Amino acid sequence: MTGAVHTTGAIAASAFLLPALGFAIGPIFEKHEQRWQPVGRPDEFPNDNYVPKVITISDGIGETGKSTVYIRKRNPALDTDKLPKGFEGEQFVAISSRCMHLGCPVRYTDAAQRFICPCHGGVYDFQGKVSGGPPVRPLDRFYNRVRNGQLEIGPRFSVNSQxxxxxxxxxxxxxxxIGQYLYPSRPSIRKLDKLPTE
Known part of the structure; x- marks a missing residue:
């Protein structure tokens, strides 16, 4: 009788624990491929202001899968960050509209030349670096390239304060x-050196 009670308890506990474990571990192994998307001609984007464009982050879920990306041409006076090997020809800066505090949408305000998050007061400067509020790092960016006369936006990447x-x-x-070691990338996230070219 004791064995039957223990077995029944183990089955009942498994009914709760296994799905919870699956939901917790499952996203680690999901593949998130983002395709390259054309957003306009290169001459549409100035180097002293951002142009908002809507891109699809997740296919098949309608408007929920779309996001705004703010794009401008690289400005040699402002953009002194060294581009990684293989990306030296990147001519544009494409900034995500997702706040790095809790993920709320930020908006670029032209008059202030700042990205502002209305949820918790996060403020980012013209380059997307944190200038006030609770965000822990600069706004994420997107890889970009020019193909067949069109600027294309590719996968997202994160940046630190430099x-x-x-x-x-x-x-x-x-x-x-130490944050870069406390929060490592997930195994399913594409590494920078494995970025697709097509």
Missing amino acids: LRRFSPRDPGEPLDG
């Missing part, structure tokens, strides 16, 4: 100091 590139991280995960 604008050094990292594999994408979730909001609230710092990348400065």
Whole structure:
């Protein structure tokens, strides 16, 4: 009788624990491929202001899968960050509208030349670096390239306060100091050296 009670308890506990474990571990192994998307001609984007464009982050879920990306041409006076090997020809800066505090949408305000998050008061400067509020790192960016006369936006990447590139991280995960080791990228996230060319 004791064995039957223990067996019944184990089955009942498994009914709760196994699905919870699956939901917790499952996203680690999901593959998130983002295709390259054309957003306009290169001459549409100035180097002293951002142009908002809507891209699809996740296919098959309608408007929920779309996001705004703010794009401008690289300005040699402002953009002094060293581009990684293989990306030296990148001519544009494409900034995500997802706040790095909790993921709320930020908006670029032209008059202030700042990205502002209305949810918790996060403020980012013209380059997307944190200038006030609770965000833990600069706004994420997107790889970009020019193909067949069109600017194309590719996968997202995260940056630290020196604008050094990292594999994408979730909001609230710092990348400065020990943060880059406390919040490693997930195994399913594409590494920078495995970025697709097509």
